[in-house]
Amino acid sequence: MVRTRIAPSPTGDPHVGTAYVALFNWMWAKKHGGQFLLRIEDTDQVRSTAESEAAIMRSLRWIGLPWDEGPDIGGPVGPYRQSERTEIYQRHAAQLLETGGAYRCFCTAERLEGVRAAQLAAKTHMKYDGHCRRLPAAEVASRVASGEPHVVRMAFPETGITIVPDQLRGGIEFQNEQIDDQVLQKSDGYPTYHLANVVDDHLMGITDVIRAEEWISSTPKHVRLYEAFGWTCPKFFHLPLLRNADRSKISKRKNPVSLDYYERIGILPEAMRNFLGLLGYSMPNDQEIFDLDEMLQGFDFGRLNLGGPVFDRAKLDWLNGQYIRKMGPAALAERVAATFLTPERLAAIAPLALERVDRLDQFVPLLTYLLGGKLEYTHELLLKLTGRKGAFEWLPGDEATELLRRTAETLDTVRPWSAPTIEATVTALCEQTGWKKGRVLSPVRAAVSARPATPPLFELLEALGGAVTRARLRDAADWIDANPRIE
RNA sequence: GCCCCGUUAGUCUAGUGGUUAGGACGCUGGCCUCUCACGCCGGAGUCAGGGGUUCAAUUCCCCUACGGGGUACCA
Numbered sequence: 001m002v003r004t005r006i007a008p009s010p011t012g013d014p015h016v017g018t019a020y021v022a023l024f025n026w027m028w029a030k031k032h033g034g035q036f037l038l039r040i041e042d043t044d045q046v047r048s049t050a051e052s053e054a055a056i057m058r059s060l061r062w063i064g065l066p067w068d069e070g071p072d073i074g075g076p077v078g079p080y081r082q083s084e085r086t087e088i089y090q091r092h093a094a095q096l097l098e099t100g101g102a103y104r105c106f107c108t109a110e111r112l113e114g115v116r117a118a119q120l121a122a123k124t125h126m127k128y129d130g131h132c133r134r135l136p137a138a139e140v141a142s143r144v145a146s147g148e149p150h151v152v153r154m155a156f157p158e159t160g161i162t163i164v165p166d167q168l169r170g171g172i173e174f175q176n177e178q179i180d181d182q183v184l185q186k187s188d189g190y191p192t193y194h195l196a197n198v199v200d201d202h203l204m205g206i207t208d209v210i211r212a213e214e215w216i217s218s219t220p221k222h223v224r225l226y227e228a229f230g231w232t233c234p235k236f237f238h239l240p241l242l243r244n245a246d247r248s249k250i251s252k253r254k255n256p257v258s259l260d261y262y263e264r265i266g267i268l269p270e271a272m273r274n275f276l277g278l279l280g281y282s283m284p285n286d287q288e289i290f291d292l293d294e295m296l297q298g299f300d301f302g303r304l305n306l307g308g309p310v311f312d313r314a315k316l317d318w319l320n321g322q323y324i325r326k327m328g329p330a331a332l333a334e335r336v337a338a339t340f341l342t343p344e345r346l347a348a349i350a351p352l353a354l355e356r357v358d359r360l361d362q363f364v365p366l367l368t369y370l371l372g373g374k375l376e377y378t379h380e381l382l383l384k385l386t387g388r389k390g391a392f393e394w395l396p397g398d399e400a401t402e403l404l405r406r407t408a409e410t411l412d413t414v415r416p417w418s419a420p421t422i423e424a425t426v427t428a429l430c431e432q433t434g435w436k437k438g439r440v441l442s443p444v445r446a447a448v449s450a451r452p453a454t455p456p457l458f459e460l461l462e463a464l465g466g467a468v469t470r471a472r473l474r475d476a477a478d479w480i481d482a483n484p485r486i487e
Numbered sequence: 488g489c490c491c492c493g494u495u496a497g498u499c500u501a502g503u504g505g506u507u508a509g510g511a512c513g514c515u516g517g518c519c520u521c522u523c524a525c526g527c528c529g530g531a532g533u534c535a536g537g538g539g540u541u542c543a544a545u546u547c548c549c550c551u552a553c554g555g556g557g558u559a560c561c562a
Contacts, residue, residue: 007562008562009561009562011561011562041562043561043562044561044562046561047561047562105560109560112559112560116558119488119489120488120489121488122488123488123489124488124489125488125489125490125558126488126489126558127558151560164491166492169492169493172491172492173491174490174491175490178489178490178491178558179490180558180559182559183559183560185560186560187560188560190560192559192560192561192562193561193562194562197562212556213491213492213493213555213556214555214556214557214562215556215557215562216491216492216556216557217490217491217492217556217557217558218557218558238492240492240493240555241492241555241556243554243555245497245498246554247554247555248554248555249555249556275499278499278500278511279499279500280499280500281500282499282500282501282510284501285501285510286500286501286509286510286511287510288499288500288510288511288512305499305500306492306493306494307493307494307495307554307555308492308493308554308555308556309498309499309500310497310498310499312498312499312512312513314498314512314513315498315499315511315512315513316512317512318511318512318513319512321525325525325526
């Protein structure tokens with residue numbers, strides 16, 4: 001029986017990389033007639049949010065990779081949310097403490113920093129120096145009794161090698177002395193990823209761990225953890241990491257990375273699935289357009305290319321166009337009505353239109369930028385700052401791109417997404433950077449609307465939504481870079 | 488710095504020792520057509536470099552270069 005899982009961390013927007021990894025997990029489980037589960041890894045109490053969790057589940061449903069067990073539908077090995085499993089991890093940490101697989105560490109952040117700095121200076125590998133690993137048992141007991149804060153660290157073998165059997169690359173060798181004594185339990189009693197992940201994968205019967213390449217270097221810790229518990233290791237498959245155009249790991253700084261965004265601009269879920277299946281993976285006979293079933297038929301990890309593929313939006317658009325053409329006019333009309341011109345979305349922009357139209361037909365041009373769509377920029381729009389009495393000034397291109405990108409970045413954390421919170425954030429950004437508000441708002445307005453006049457900016461941004469707003473700010477900055485203004 | 492992974496055109500890829508290195512996106516020329524788009528036909532453009540192994544290397548091995556990831560009480 002093959003059981004796989006997707007285990008997102010609810011710390012932000014639903015990520016396209018999550019969908020990518022989910023696709024392969026789903027494929028592998030279905031190919032073997034097994035199960036695919038969803039587990040929420042919310043052990044980071046500071047960054048995890050309920051909204052993010054809900055958004056991730058919504059997007060995963062949108063992309064159409066149904067899970068067999070999960071926090072929403074339950075299952076035999078729940079709960080499927082790590083924050084509800086704290087005692088399980090504590091029990092396992094305690095077990096490791098007893099068997100010598102782990103130890104308590106009382107080191108302060110300052111001491112750790114000092115150790116790291118020394119190691120950096122010595123040009124050696126960086127890891128915990130094992131100070132508390134050798135503390136006498138009596139001292140440990142008394143410090144625990146006195147309530148001194150501490151973490152639980154894994155007692156990683158200090159010599160020898162650990163081999164990570166990666167199903168896609170073969171055995172990967174690590175020198176044990178290079179590997180850190182990973183913190184397993186934080187001082188707040190919560191587990192770190194490494195503990196929670198291993199414990200859950202075992203308890204939930206996960207047989208095949210299919211995850212992104214960024215995890216390879218921590219896999220020796222996981223391998224040894226399974227060993228310390230006396231459990232058998234699942235199979236590991238490390239997928240290539242999706243990349244930005246510059247080949248760095250895909251990130252929202254350089255690419256729209258949120259599934260919400262793609263849904264919002266009218267990418268069809270079936271096209272997105274197909275596109276993800278084209279990244280790193282390929283079908284025999286050069287077939288490029290295929291659905292989930294076709295991909296499942298003869299699915300083979302041997303066909304996976306290990307080089308990190310660039311997420312190429314132009315090809316996604318082309319693919320999406322193929323799907324649109326194939327569906328025919330009636331279905332297109334239906335899909336647009338059902339997913340794009342929805343009552344909710346029209347309702348969101350209606351308040352903004354109310355004072356600005358005298359006839360219903362005047363609502364239509366508003367749709368072209370309030371609902372989405374590609375904008376046509378000009379220098380006049382983006383860079384010209386008009387003053388009183390026809391006076392004006394040209395905003396330097398590099399200053400404009402800086403303003404736009406910084407704003408996009410700052411807006412990223414705004415939650416909930418509403419006019420007052422957006423305004424507060426932008427105002428704070430201006431104060432912090434010393435930028436004049438008008439100098440920021442003018443290019444922002446142009447970037448999101450491509451119009452000289454719009455409804456009040458923050459209400460406009462609210463109606464547009466975070467994903468579209470950020471993408472347009474970035475698009476405008478890119479446009480300025482690509483089209484420098486000639487004096 | 489240290490460890491690990493990767494490397495076929497601008498991008499996604501096929502290819503497992505002998506091929507004119509195939510397909511797709513993008514770019515570009517043309518056809519279709521009232522325009523645009525779609526569609527169709529064509530074009531430019533690639534095996535990172537150097538050593539081996541071999542009769543023969545894009546394919547196997549080593550080194551280098553380059554790219555990426557990790558190096559957290561984040562996942």
